Amino acid sequence: KALRRMFSLLPWCPFPLTCMLVAFLICALARLLLGQTVHPVELKAQKNSEGLLERQRSNSIEEVVGMAQSSCCSEDAIEVDEEKLDSFTLLSISGHFMAQVAVLLSLCELPVALSGIEFIHCVVVLAIIQVEMILTKLWCKLAARILSQESGFAVVACAPWNDFMLWPNMLTWCKSHGFFLFIYYAWTIFWYESYVNMNLAGPLSSCEWPLAASASVVGLTTGLLNHGMVNGLRNGAMSSVFYCTIAVMFSISNSILPVTAVHCAFYFRERHASATSAAYGHPAFLAILVTNTACMYVMCEVASCFLRPALPLPTTQQTPVFSISSPYSIFAFISLLLDCARLLVLTARYMRKKQGGKMLAGSAATNSGYEPLDGN
Numbered sequence: 001k002a003l004r005r006m007f008s009l010l011p012w013c014p015f016p017l018t019c020m021l022v023a024f025l026i027c028a029l030a031r032l033l034l035g036q037t038v039h040p041v042e043l044k045a046q047k048n049s050e051g052l053l054e055r056q057r058s059n060s061i062e063e064v065v066g067m068a069q070s071s072c073c074s075e076d077a078i079e080v081d082e083e084k085l086d087s088f089t090l091l092s093i094s095g096h097f098m099a100q101v102a103v104l105l106s107l108c109e110l111p112v113a114l115s116g117i118e119f120i121h122c123v124v125v126l127a128i129i130q131v132e133m134i135l136t137k138l139w140c141k142l143a144a145r146i147l148s149q150e151s152g153f154a155v156v157a158c159a160p161w162n163d164f165m166l167w168p169n170m171l172t173w174c175k176s177h178g179f180f181l182f183i184y185y186a187w188t189i190f191w192y193e194s195y196v197n198m199n200l201a202g203p204l205s206s207c208e209w210p211l212a213a214s215a216s217v218v219g220l221t222t223g224l225l226n227h228g229m230v231n232g233l234r235n236g237a238m239s240s241v242f243y244c245t246i247a248v249m250f251s252i253s254n255s256i257l258p259v260t261a262v263h264c265a266f267y268f269r270e271r272h273a274s275a276t277s278a279a280y281g282h283p284a285f286l287a288i289l290v291t292n293t294a295c296m297y298v299m300c301e302v303a304s305c306f307l308r309p310a311l312p313l314p315t316t317q318q319t320p321v322f323s324i325s326s327p328y329s330i331f332a333f334i335s336l337l338l339d340c341a342r343l344l345v346l347t348a349r350y351m352r353k354k355q356g357g358k359m360l361a362g363s364a365a366t367n368s369g370y371e372p373l374d375g376n
Helices: 002-008 014-034 040-056 061-073 087-104 116-146 153-158 166-177 179-206 211-231 233-253 256-268 270-279 283-306 327-367
Strands: none
Touching (some): 014 087, 014 211, 087 327, 116 256, 116 270, 116 283, 166 256, 233 256
16 A cells, blocks of 8 residues: 555656656567567576586586586687577667667756766776675575585585676676677667666656655566566566666666666676576575675665765756757767667568578478478
8 A cells, every 4th residue: 555655646757657668568569579588698597507407416516616617718618699689689779779869859868977976986886796796605605505405506605706706707708708799788788778777767766756666667667577578577577676776776876887887797797697507596596686686775875875976867858859969969879870770680680580491491391292381
């Protein structure tokens, strides 16, 4: 009743709510046309988890840990998948488009200051992520003492501490994938975080929504509804917690760069993902994630007591005016062109692959003595 009463008293805020509705409809259409996908980070963790638990049955813990390190860090294991058009890609690009168009139409001003205080905010939130990684290691050590070895926590407990250090994770990712891909992924994450915080979280706070309400709505719509629609319910639930945390972190600085740094840290810490993959999906590991999230909320609250925001709270303009006069609007325009080209390339690649699959199916049917009906 208290929750229903709180939401009934919230001011009407049309711009972010409209963006949420458009994003949900795009995700629903993408799921209908392209089917469900698996988030790249989750897919990698699942593969590592299945392989490590299988090897654990016939090897010692130390040997399994060595296999985890080699599977993460060896050059033979490095796979840079070709980007393809799927429902998760459409979720990402649609967020880019809404953020870029909002900047170009002067509905929103890109919340980037490029100042010293903004840099301090980036350092602080990355330090919070580092603490979260260390807590994961400590909680897994505790779980390994309580639970059986088959749970996978023993593998995590024996993993080297370097796998739980943020800087070695970032260096390993850059070394394996290259600086160009680092910039590319950082650029895509920047624009999706711009959508989440500039289009949603910031305007809701400007409409005098309480932080608990705005962060909850952003987390539920971006995570459970959108990511859950394209990546499945479990990923949607985990994404809800993640984007609630992101919205809280954004409220400290009112800047996109710190939350982009946090998102990049989560995306690029492959050594950490490989080290924890043996326990991935275990109920106790999900409890660890929730506990770490609560700890990050507390650390964010403490940081907000000492750090002033890098920017004023973002607001939205009611009347759209197209403009590419500022450096940020020029950046948005160039990014929009790049995303349009990216979408066209991915669509052409998807259609070519789909046509090739039909031709292959038709050839197989002809060779077996049957004619395909209507190309299906």
